[in-house]
Amino acid sequence: MAMISSLPPVQNFIGGQFKRNGQSQLDVFSPLDGQIISSLPLSSAEEVNDAVQAASQIFPEWSSQTLKERVQIFFKYRTLLEKHADELTDLVHVENGKTKDEARAEVLKSIELCEFAVSMPQIIANEVQEVSRGVECRIERKPLGVVASITPFNFPNMVPHWSMPNALVLGNCMVLKPSELVPLSAMRIAELLKEAGLPDGVFNVVNGGREVVEAICDHPGIKSVAFVGSTRVAKIVYKRATSTLKRCLALGGAKNHLLVLPDAHPEMTANNVVASMSGCAGQRCMAAAVMVGVDAVQHIIDRMIDEAKAVVPGKNLGSVISKEAKERIERYITEAEQAGAKVLVDGRNTTIPGKEGGYYVGPTIVDYVTRDMAIAKEEVFGPVISIIRAKNLDEAIDIENSSHYGNAAAVFTQSGGLAKQVIERASSGMVGVNIGVPVPREPFSFGGWNESRFGVGDITGRSSIEFWTQSKKTTTKWNPEDKTNWMS
Numbered sequence: 001m002a003m004i005s006s007l008p009p010v011q012n013f014i015g016g017q018f019k020r021n022g023q024s025q026l027d028v029f030s031p032l033d034g035q036i037i038s039s040l041p042l043s044s045a046e047e048v049n050d051a052v053q054a055a056s057q058i059f060p061e062w063s064s065q066t067l068k069e070r071v072q073i074f075f076k077y078r079t080l081l082e083k084h085a086d087e088l089t090d091l092v093h094v095e096n097g098k099t100k101d102e103a104r105a106e107v108l109k110s111i112e113l114c115e116f117a118v119s120m121p122q123i124i125a126n127e128v129q130e131v132s133r134g135v136e137c138r139i140e141r142k143p144l145g146v147v148a149s150i151t152p153f154n155f156p157n158m159v160p161h162w163s164m165p166n167a168l169v170l171g172n173c174m175v176l177k178p179s180e181l182v183p184l185s186a187m188r189i190a191e192l193l194k195e196a197g198l199p200d201g202v203f204n205v206v207n208g209g210r211e212v213v214e215a216i217c218d219h220p221g222i223k224s225v226a227f228v229g230s231t232r233v234a235k236i237v238y239k240r241a242t243s244t245l246k247r248c249l250a251l252g253g254a255k256n257h258l259l260v261l262p263d264a265h266p267e268m269t270a271n272n273v274v275a276s277m278s279g280c281a282g283q284r285c286m287a288a289a290v291m292v293g294v295d296a297v298q299h300i301i302d303r304m305i306d307e308a309k310a311v312v313p314g315k316n317l318g319s320v321i322s323k324e325a326k327e328r329i330e331r332y333i334t335e336a337e338q339a340g341a342k343v344l345v346d347g348r349n350t351t352i353p354g355k356e357g358g359y360y361v362g363p364t365i366v367d368y369v370t371r372d373m374a375i376a377k378e379e380v381f382g383p384v385i386s387i388i389r390a391k392n393l394d395e396a397i398d399i400e401n402s403s404h405y406g407n408a409a410a411v412f413t414q415s416g417g418l419a420k421q422v423i424e425r426a427s428s429g430m431v432g433v434n435i436g437v438p439v440p441r442e443p444f445s446f447g448g449w450n451e452s453r454f455g456v457g458d459i460t461g462r463s464s465i466e467f468w469t470q471s472k473k474t475t476t477k478w479n480p481e482d483k484t485n486w487m488s
């Protein structure tokens with residue numbers, strides 16, 4: 001981790017310049033060892049306003065370029081992401097605490113998101129039709145103006161790429177507010193966009209916490225807000241942004257259920273369930289949180305125990321984000337145990353020699369969880385899976401349906417008919433069959449249901465085109481000799 005000592009202080013990126021005024025600041029820690037690695041400016045409404053002014057100034061020029069012109073910059077930017085993949089991987093590893101392999105996967109996913117954005121000219125062709133003799137109707141997609149993106153801690157590189165490339169190639173200018181826990185990747189993204197030739201002001205970064213988010217929601221110059229984070233904050237942002245008549249898409253938290261049937265392939269199922277719950281230390285909105293074991297699945301649970309024991313903190317399991325997160329996760333496990341659940345694999349009180357200041361929780365399997373326990377209902381966001389036993393598939397689906405979240409669900413079975421029942425009846429936006437992390441890859445779009453998403457549409461893929469644009473409908477007649485009809 002040679003990088004840690006050389007990380008720069010975080011600055012805002014406004015109008016193509018890195019700036020740090022006299023704001024108060026916050027320390028940035030690496031969760032790997034608890035060391036301070038940088039500091040962050042706690043910006044205010046003033047910096048948000050500066051960023052909106054810079055973005056508004058360049059918007060007429062940027063939006064008047066053709067789509068084919070704008071994507072050229074993202075071809076170059078994609079190449080830069082590839083060229084700097086090692087360094088970007090290290091940055092995610094250090095600021096977020098996930099393993100290097102997981103950090104690299106995140107950077108590769110950002111590259112894939114750029115590939116979708118550069119294909120936009122192939123995807124968008126405006127609609128045109130002669131609707132009556134000599135009269136033509138045309139629909140074009142136009143950008144909204146200045147838009148904003150507010151992102152969480154768990155994917156410092158990828159989640160900004162859910163919104164930024166599509167919004168910008170479609171002609172918008174953006175203000176990004178990264179999580180104050182992981183602000184370093186966003187600074188590097190800004191530098192690489194500039195190197196790729198993005199005009200100053202098209203992309204801006206304002207760092208800070210709640211005050212910045214509130215200023216974004218309130219600013220009259222911002223047309224739309226994409227938010228990704230917890231359900232508690234998603235509700236606040238959705239209400240506040242829409243109260244000032246902005247478009248808003250706010251993705252919230254999750255409690256994903258994996259339904260395991262007795263005929264499931266034991267090895268593959270155990271491996272997938274454990275990888276889903278422990279990958280990125282369980283800090284994925286697509287992570288398995290509850291395994292619903294239907295009928296006789298003890299043989300699969302036994303294999304899960306072996307799989308979990310092969311997941312070693314500090315080696316193939318990263319840290320959780322903070323001391324508070326570690327305490328919260330361990331509290332859920334302890335409370336479940338006190339309420340009668342059985343801890344089969346216990347990740348509490350994990351420390352790594354040489355990194356005693358880091359925040360680690362080992363993989364944890366909690367069996368005989370009941371539906372009323374907090375660990376069964378609330379988002380734990382750690383490498384922990386609760387097992388709830390169900391008598392039959394109807395009961396298992398009822399357990400899944402009763403969650404107020406609805407990001408992902410999955411079924412493990414070798415029966416197509418039973419899988420189909422789960423696909424039809426799960427109350428989740430993304431469903432997997434024999435796959436523990438059913439993230440739809442580009443061009444398929446990403447988004448949950450219920451309290452995992454507020455607003456209309458999904459954040460990536462084709463669905464995002466609607467969110468980042470407005471349609472202009474033009475009706476034209478050029479031949480005056482044509483007879484007047486009811487359209488004249």
Ligand code: NAD
Pocket residue numbers: 150151152153154159177178179180208209210213214228229230231233234236251252253254284285379381407448452
């Ligand atoms: P968070 O809600 O605490 O923070 C998200 C953003 O909101 C940050 O930029 C933060 O600065 C800001 N914020 C925090 N409190 C605020 C407040 N009171 N008012 C205004 N802004 C505030 O989320 P997090 O802890 O950074 O991320 C983890 C959460 O994100 C989990 O719940 C996870 O499920 C969710 N998540 C969801 C998805 C999805 O696609 N649905 C994807 C990734 C993460």
